[in-house]
Amino acid sequence: MTLTLHLPDKLGEYVASQVASGFYTDAEEVVRDAVRHQAQQQLALDANNDNPALVDALLAGVRSPKRPLTDAVWTEMRSRAVKLAAQ
Numbered sequence: 216m217t218l219t220l221h222l223p224d225k226l227g228e229y230v231a232s233q234v235a236s237g238f239y240t241d242a243e244e245v246v247r248d249a250v251r252h253q254a255q256q257q258l259a260l261d262a263n264n265d266n267p268a269l270v271d272a273l274l275a276g277v278r279s280p281k282r283p284l285t286d287a288v289w290t291e292m293r294s295r296a297v298k299l300a301a302q
Contacts, residue, residue, distance in 0.1 A: 220246065259300035260293075269296075 222230065230245045239245045273292065
């Protein structure tokens with residue numbers, strides 16, 4: 216599949232810096248890696264959403280009076296769960 220992308224300047228600069236670092240050989244490799252990583256995260260999220268025990272445990276933690284649920288707290292918890300699921 217061939218795909219043409221137009222990135223905002225900041226993202227283009229980031230891609231260029233990754234290539235310049237030598238970690239990636241070209242911009243296509245940076246984008247492929249980013250898409251692959253996002254797909255893995257989505258798979259982990261989808262798998263976790265189908266796990267009633269995990270959902271119950273997260274809800275119990277969310278309802279805890281020790282730490283009120285805010286958007287920032289929920290985002291942090293979800294990020295940690297995705298990282299743990301990816302291991």
